[in-house]
Amino acid sequence: MRAMSAQSCFHCGEKVAPADLDPPRYPVSYRQQVQATCCAGCQAVAQTILAAGLDSYYTQRDKPAERAAPLPDELLQQMQLYDAPELQASFVKAEPGEVREAALILEGISCAACIWLNERQIGRLPGVLAVSINYTSHRARVRWDNRRVQLSQILAAVAAIGYRAHPYDAERQDALHQQERRRALTRLWVAGLSMMQVMMLAYPVYVAEPGEISATWLGLLNWGSLLLTLPVVLYACQTFHQGFWRDLRRRRVGMDAPVVIGVWAAFLASCLATMTGRGEVYFDSVSMFVFLLLGGRYLEGMARRKAGAAAESLVKLIPAFAHRLDNYPASRQSQETPVASLKLADILLVKPGEPYPADAEVLEGQGSADEALLTGEARPVVKTVGDAVIGGAINLDAPLIVRVSHLGQETRLAAIVRLLDQALAEKPALAQLADRIAGWFVLALLLVAAAAYLFWHWHDPAHALPITVAVLVISCPCALSLATPAALTAATGRLARAGLLVTRGHALETLAKVSDVVFDKTGTLTFGQPRLLATLAFDTQRETELQALAALLEAASEHPIALALRTASAPAELAVSDYRNYPGGGVEAAVGGQCLRLGRPDFVAEFCAAPQPAALADWQAEHTVVCLASEQAWLGAFALGDQIKPDAQALLAALPGLRTHVLSGDALGPVQAVAQQLGIAELRAAALPADKLAYVQALQAEGRRVLMVGDGINDAPVLAAADVSVAVGGGAEAAQAAGDLVLVGNLAVLAEGWRVAAQTQRIIRQNLLWALGYNLVALPLALVGWVTPWLASLGMAGSSLLVVLNAIRLAGPSRQVQKQRE
Template sequence: MNTESMLCFHCAQPCPAQSDFQIRYRQALHPACCAGCQAVAETIINSGLDQYYTQRQQPADRNAPLPTELLEQLALYDDPALQQDFVHTTSGQEKEAALILEGISCAACIWLNEQHIAQLKGVTSVSINYSNHRARIAWDDSQIQLSTILQHIAAIGYRAIPYDHARDEQNWQKQRKSALFRLWVAGLSMMQVMMFVVPIYLAPAGEIEANWLSMMHWGSALLTLPVVMYSCWPFYRNSWRDLRRGRASMDLPVSIGVLVSFFASLYALITQHGEIYFDAVSMFVFLLLGGRYLELKARRSAGAAAEKLVKLVPTFAHQLDAEQRLHEVAVSRLKINDRIVVKAGEIIPIDGVVLGGTSDVNEAMLTGESLPVHKTSGALVTAGTANLLSPLTIQVQHTGSETRIAAMVRILDQALSQKPRLATIADQIAGWFVFGLLIAAAATYWFWHLHDPVHALPITVALLVVSCPCALSLATPTALTASTGHLAQLGLLVTRANLLETLAKVTDIVLDKTGTLTFGEPRITRTIALNISSEQALAIAQSLEQQSEHPIAKAFLAEPSAANLAAAQQVQKHAQGGLSATIDQQYYVIGSLAFITEQIHQAVPEEFEPYRSEGTMVALSDGHTWLAAFVLADQLRTDAITTIAELKACGVQLHLVSGDQSSSVQAVAQQLNIQSVVANATPESKVSYMQALQQQGKTVLMIGDGVNDAPVLALANVSIAMGAGVDIAHAAGDMVLLNNNLSCLPAALALAKKTQSIIKQNLLWALLYNLGALPLAAAGFITPWLASLGMALSSLLVVVNALRLLSRHKKP
């Protein structure tokens, strides 16, 4: 057995002297401290995941065989009632859970868990976000249970629990308070130490007596000690963790600089020979911790899009029972078809349909649309939106993980869990840079020790501090996180963070017509009123159509209310294609031209004839004469014309490719001034058209909404699915336009280009700063305190530059 070290191979804890537990790893035996660590290590190695032991950055937690109590507790997670809040059923037996992993300490832990979970039979996908340790696990419930997945996670020394926003917020507050207190200790020490050293710097040589000078130096040492022992502890812990695994992190130069400066100063104080740098140590740590605290808050702000969505949904609701009484209940206990009342000023907690009441609902938090949306009986409402004017009675359709807002959170989590190519490259450069920096520091110390031993130490410390590559690793992820959060505020959900790089290079945009440029459903395009006003005709028609479930009725109900009329009475639906009713004791009938002609035995008026070709006609009569006619047709979205003009101003080439008839497609193209037009396009021809553009070297963005758009959405370099489109289009798209508002597209293109520009600015600045500061420090032109200031400001500059992506963009 390999006895070079009697530390446990798995958890690195001391092994008992007579330990009989052994772990076979790569043809060698290693000691284990207990049966638990031996079992966990064997699970990892036998699963083909032995690479974990070469990648991890700190030893695993000591583990023991899973106790019966824990197994029983994990089995409870198979209860459907318990799963309601954090498990989403995607299709059939396919389920997806949102979990928080505890025990994660490095990237190797992420890799181990992903690989270990992914190889379980029945698990279809797993992704873990390193920044917040949130995991998304999808599995086939007919092949494996959630409790089994949790047991396998526990078997390798980690713990998975359902995602809880309150727990996540509690962890963030704990982290923030710890960082703030360490900063406070360093700041207080720096101020007190400067009270001692400023008189020393200002007084002429020999003016301060030796005993007073010694007392001031010892006071500085004592005041610096809490900084070295407490404020710097995270740097030591991280550096030691990495060194034990043969890696050098960005905290290593900081740790070396602090410890060398402090103990060299202490040695000089004891021997009364050499320079003392207690003030430089406390100032350096204060500036470094200050910069990192600001970075911590900035990254939290930039990545808060998903957290904001989670916070939108309230915990409690007013449930309406069979006796029309209200009861306060937890939202998690609501079931499908339950009825709730949402009062004015409250947030709607579920997805549902309005049964009673009329109000305006603010959907800006969800879709980015600032104008309130009018809601009446039959209208759909979404969890997270705000009821503004009066109470609404709502029937529950979806709760918890099945709501639209939960789907948005899943999409954001998926996007933020991916690591873009530029971020990976920057991390690799930073890792090699640290090794190069340590070599340069050793060479610098050797050179100055030979030529000027007195300045060898401060120059080496300045070199270690000034060239810490924190800014290099922050350059890309901070910008991408801020940009993704801004797009979510615009109503554009990103499913892959690295697509922003491609979006910035888009040269051509291919647009579908129906459901994308148009509403995809009939709208009233013209009203021809004969014996009454247009407003009165529309009001009567709306009152009648409220009693109809026909799709055409939606066109009338979608229009703003023209007048307040009494509800229709004695409603009668006719098989010939219309309905009749009385309003304020007046009889009215509405329906097709043929139906009204048959009812009143009068020919269609000549005033209607010129407009028949524009679309479907619906007529209104009082049973004796023609009152009005409405032309219904698929209509351009209100923002389509201005959006197309702005996209052209961005310099992209536009293409209209639709499966509709040539006449309607050409009419839309003419309205929008689009030159490249293809009509009667099949899904196959759309794919061929896309491939032809890509073969010409074009970077193509596709925008669509239907089932027939799914193949071409998947083929495009970047694709956007309309929020009102079908689920298969959402699955194929790289982004989802939640509010169906095309006007955000120019801003999205501008934001993508600005993101790439800021990433390049950040990387260029980080590289130039490090490469420029290193020779200056090595030459002795930078003092340790100035190096700490430069390093902190460099990292902060990168983060502040990235946060510019959160600001609103002007239209082109």
């Protein structure tokens, strides 16, 4: 039956190797039709989902699932460990009657249907009492009856449908963040509610002629307002009080000073007026003022927290479990141990491909480590006895026995995470400038207000307090301090909806000033998943045999070319040993007793004694060519092609006036083909990670501002070095951590990002000009006593509102963009 609609995997959407298609090698039966999947992992997952009656997942999802790797037995063994009560103590809440509750973090969630699927799957287990998954944070709360179901069974059930669940220690920072967010929201709400109610009570006074309302009613209205404003001043203003106090102790005057002084002066003056029955009240101004300020701060905090997600992905580099050798060197028996309970000087076994669980020293073995993320060194670093390894780096080729030297907060990774947190908290230069100006402005303002009070106290004591309050309120630089964050928040929100996440404060500012755009080719401009296009045999071997050999050699590599060779053919059934990976070159291994190399022609030529065959010279020059050879003879060559993303064309058309470059580790032919097709003038082929870095630095030395767009781990150093960088999502987590922006939508969104960045700069400038201009005009008016405090607060609020509304223009057309995307 030919029921397959396309040649993509029914579960994960990846291409199914032609060899596995007809008849399907991994079939699943969905609504009476046979569908093909790409691998045994996806097949198992799809069968589990369908057997559980959850087939509507496939109709409701809007993104294909991640490719499901079959579960290694070790992982199942690790899951069993989570049942141990002493390990559960750190993250499971035990309730009477064997009821347990735990927080789990889920990996692999990409859409709402995933959430639904996981909730059903966990909820189906007998003994599970309740489960709920947070859509934004991907955290699940599960309650279960420990007599009927074990935690490991819950984890295994999630794994069976292709996701990963890790227990998650709620004591960590997130709990703190959440509490902070809740408190901020409550404060904002208290101020908002009070503002509305006070305004209702203040309204009659605004519309009535003077003397129309009798003193009794006026007093009642004022007392009501006072009661309603009390929680605003005492509770909602706490953040300002804390900031003011912090600044005072450091002998500085910050933005919080005029806020606190203005709020208290206006509040106390109003209280006095209420109690004596004489003078004006400004309760409405106080609560509105506080509400507007808190609203701005809340939005700013939300945007910053979203950006913080990148830092969290770094923490996940440390595995949950380590193989501890308890009786080393007497015995090599390893014991699965949670990393949290490791101690200094513990002896660990680290298998190839695993991350080091902590900073450690090598005791036995020789291999190499990938430390690209941690040190910026993209090439593998050789590790022998006595060398230090960094926790979170990946052990590449050989098992190592190491002794733990640093743990937890002492490790290099922890230090990097702290650095990243700092970078995230840094403010853009324009905002810093505004803060500095505002600081001086505030000091001058306080002096001016004091002088005004003294002056009027001499001349007209009855008006001294109202005028001083008016001066403080009308010229409070909150429009100035809102100008930048409001615009940045609006722009960040709009871009996030379109699929471009801003993770660094300076990103939008720098993006607007970019003169050059440098693209990585593979995975950025192209799909990054090359397919095998042609095979050339030099020897007597058949093409299929060569492909099987290549698939075998690449079996352990995650490089895109390796994936292409793997999906093209089933690996040959021969023994492989002495496997070595040369990033940027290829792989080497002994197959059936013969040493073979597979990789770039120049890499293979270094090793093969025979001269390069003439047939290779011009063969498939526009594609990537990978050669296979033994030490004595060239065996064959494979041409692998990659497709240009359709949105790459749209992106380049939408970036007028910018110089574009393309960099790639690939050979000249394919890079040229892509550059020509997209109209990119400058290109650099066969570039190693260090060459890419040098290229970008050379551009910067010419005084150009470089935007780097890349996706791989090897791009991480370049991304960090560029003036501003975009990591293309779905790429390596390391690259995402190094990018100033992370692109999760299609490439064309980047052009919008560039336009929005320019627009943001314009709007920030308008806002700053307006705020300064307003203060310069309003201050003299207040000083001469032409402005009553209520008019002043109206002016202040109006000015802030104008700034915010101007900023909101940035968020405007997002809905249309979203519709276009859909």
